[in-house]
Amino acid sequence: MEIKIFAGSTGKEFAERMCKYLGTDLGKSKVLTFTEGNTYVKAEETVRDKDVYLVQSIGLHPNNEFTEILFWMDAFKRASAHSVTVVMPYFSYAKGDKKDEPRVSIRGRVCADCIELAGADRVVTMDLHSPQIQGFFKIPVDHLFALPILCEYVKTLNIEDLIVVSPDSGFAKEARSYARYLNAPVAIGDKERVDHSENANVIDIVGDVQGKNALIVDDFSISGGTLIDVARALKEKGAKKIYAALSHIVLNEKGVKKIEDSPIELLISTDSVNNPFVKDSDKIKIVSVAPLFAETIARIDRKESVSPLFNEVPSKVFNNI
Structure with missing residues (x-):
């Protein structure tokens, strides 16, 4: 079978980076939004049996x-494609992963059902809000991790006396994985969230950060509030320089300004979201995970295992970032 990569309206830059890695051309397509808000999509080349x-x-x-x-x-599917895979670097609705209060929707499950019913045969994604969301799908899900890419970049910064900091207990397990990769100790923020305002209160830092350079790690940030609160708490506890690493960056213009005015020296994230607000910030560094996704597609096509990519990035992937 022949691989053919197409891009949605906000996926073109990412898809082009994938195609560059794979040495192929991006499929020709068209997306229109009509004046009343309706969306129209069209593949402008054949996909039959591809x-x-x-x-x-x-x-x-x-x-x-x-x-x-x-x-x-x-x-x-209506154009007789052999298979259709959704390459979804960031799945925003994965945040809606449970019924934790009365009369609410489990939004991640609704989205998963709809994607399957529309005809998807497979999903490739990265750093879901919780890994069990893979179980919302009945089709195969390849769940990649930004950790090796982010950690390899952090290593190039040569940060001495590094300590990895989780903003809360919910991300502590992932923070320990970062710490093992970077051979550093771990501290954990004690955070309290009381509503849906996208703000949380950082009550304390559990761990000795005195005189250390801290790397706050998390899966995503919407407003930047938690990152900044943790950074301030770390400063109060005697930490020196503060860095941050996110799998996904969904900050708006206001959030970027808050980061720029904060104690955070550098925020490192990926291009999983096409975010125009972060491109001109001197405090935000974007590293591309498109080569990682491209390598995953190549291995799927060759019917090879994808799991080695979960913990270690091949040098040819990192060299193409």
């Missing part, structure tokens, strides 16, 4: 991006 990969995150415009994915799945 293995199609649609690149689109559910990120800054989640409702539009999610709906567009559904239309693309239907279009490719």
Whole structure:
């Protein structure tokens, strides 16, 4: 079968980086938004009997991006594609992973059901809010991790006396994985969230950060508030320089300004979300995970195992970042 990569309206830059790694051309396509808000998608070349990969995150415009994915799945299936894989570097609705209060929707499950019903045969994604969300899908899910990419970049900074900091107990397990990779100790923030305002209160830091350079790690940030609160708490506890690493960066313009005015020296994240607000910031460094996704697709096509990519990035992937 022949691989063919197409991009949704917000996935083009990421898809082009993937195609560069794979040495192939991006599929020709068209996306229109009519004046009343309706979305129109069209593949402008044949996909009959091809293995199609649609690149689109559910990120800054989640409702539009999610709906567009559904239309693309239907279009490719009706055009007799052999298989259709959703390459979704960031799945925003994964935050809706449980029924933790009365009369609410488990939004991640609803999205998973819809993507399957629209015709997806497989999903490739990265750093879901919780790994059990893979179970929302009945189709195969390749769940990649930004950790090796981010850690390899952190190593190039040669930070001495490094300590990895989780903003709360919920991310402590992942923070320990960062710490093992970087051969550093761990501290954990004691955070309290009381509502849906996207703000949380950092009550304390558990661990000795006195005289150390701290790396705050988390899966994503919407407002930047928690990162900044943790950074301030670390400063109060005697930490020296503060860095941060995120799998996904969904900050808006206001959030970027807050980071720039904060004690954080550098925020490192990936290009999993096409975020125009972060591109001109001197405090934010974006490293590309497109080569990681491209290598994953290549291994799927060759029917090879993807799991080695979970813990170690091949040098050719990191060299193409």
